[in-house]
Amino acid sequence: MSETSPGEFDLIRDFFDRPELRSKRSDVVGIGDDCALLTVPQGFQLAQSLDTLVEGVHFPVNCDPYYLGYRSLAVNLSDLAAMGAQPHSFTLGITLPKADPKWLKAFSDGLAALAGQYDVGLIGGDTTKGPLTISIQAQGLVEEGKALRRNGAKVGDLIYVSGCLGDAAGALPDVLQGFTPETAMDAEAEYLLRRYFTPLPRIKLGLWLAENGVTSALDISDGVLGDLGHILKASNVGAELVVGSIPISGALIEKVGSEKAVNMGMTGGDDYELCFTWPENQTKPLSDSLAKDCQLTCIGRIIEGSGLIDVATGQALNPKAYCHF
């Protein structure tokens, strides 16, 4: 921590240096000095992901602070999942228009709710004044050489995704109107809002994939078409997709109809499911050991060339990932 002040220290102590957010690791020095200090066990690498969320851009003005805290950490843990890393700790840079204890308490509760599930401690950061912006850097441990990269997809590999896609996009109109799971109009809306506000980082799946020969992986934050495109580009391959196989929840179909639901499943962001490629001749069964925890769906296959082709039509599929600029 630096560039702090007495007022700022009180904020940190009250809301961020609380027992529920402290690292349980004995080899970590957290909040309270110029730097945090941590040890990486021999044979492991540290995987680091930084995501910034800006009010009015990545979340609506007056967003519920509990869910904002939860989701800000979740999107970073999802990046760790996508690398096959075990969550270790995180740092928080938070810029606030004012120091509102009630808001800070709820935000901190949201962080703590998720941090506790994965045993990740808040080990440092910075609290500043300005437009509401949240930068979290999460870091995890992965055995040397076992990280799930984007550049290993091979021709013939099957393409899988976890969970259902498009749910968070389906929740967005309600999110923008200020709804939370607690104030949702019906059961479908509640499910979709939970999917938006409390995405499940697929840590367990990522760890399993890292141990079991997956060739490439990433998390879906901008829609599977766009994100799969990053794997294809990094691996110098193409892909054919069975659009009809993209897993869509009943709640999303109920809410927006089948056609729009499939479109959201292909291009909607914010689901934070994993997309990965799996060797066709891999003898280890993929789904058996994981099916209990996580639905896995094969949506296509890696082919020679570049770009995405719709198997049904033979036409190219254009990713329409949301562009920040």
Next chain:
Amino acid sequence: MSETSPGEFDLIRDFFDRPELRSKRSDVVGIGDDCALLTVPQGFQLAQSLDTLVEGVHFPVNCDPYYLGYRSLAVNLSDLAAMGAQPHSFTLGITLPKADPKWLKAFSDGLAALAGQYDVGLIGGDTTKGPLTISIQAQGLVEEGKALRRNGAKVGDLIYVSGCLGDAAGALPDVLQGFTPETAMDAEAEYLLRRYFTPLPRIKLGLWLAENGVTSALDISDGVLGDLGHILKASNVGAELVVGSIPISGALIEKVGSEKAVNMGMTGGDDYELCFTWPENQTKPLSDSLAKDCQLTCIGRIIEGSGLIDVATGQALNPKAYCHF
């Protein structure tokens, strides 16, 4: 990197994934996957510091982007210096109102100018749209057990500071008027503006102190009175200061007069010099080996009790550190 988009990728590629900013380390995987990956050699710890700079709060609106880039990284490297860590790498979360290539080029040049001096690579981050905000997390390597902490000051230790204090505070009126070193009105103003925009991270000093028995250290970002207070509190001790010994530059005295210069030396922030405590009976001479690189000045002594006392008057000295809230 995550929550990115095609437009954002172009930005990253052009301005942040450039050779001058890439890590030269063979054990680092940088920009281009869900996470950066790094290795920490056995026997070392990773020291991490996160600082957020907000337009209109930590730097003026329309601040020169080159100097903004330089200074944003410098304040983080200073935290590493204060821990006695060797800079390793950094991540950047940057929020921009618009994608202005000229601005980005200059900002990136400023980052690269300093990064090159310390061989720190930009290994990851996030580019988002919104009010101009810069979060940098710098990380460095420090031998296990050798980090310079705040809690080791002992009664009898001498209190030292590096360089001159108050220069950056003296530059602030010119900074707010949009002056840079290149457009300064006179030589004194130019010197002070350089001190503000291009603070020198005291890495070499920090590394030497970590090897040679310093008892506590931190970097001065909020004024030596306030920052020394953190050492006193963490170490459960007090201090007596010789106010007249606080090192002040001729340029600052020339610019604001002696009385105001001393006040700025005690309470002005942003100099990023180090303050540390040194055992009185330490046989190794402190200044000889370092005097060539860095002016070191003894400004007082650790005593029993708590808080700061002015030796000349016997009165308590009140830190007036700038409060963000």
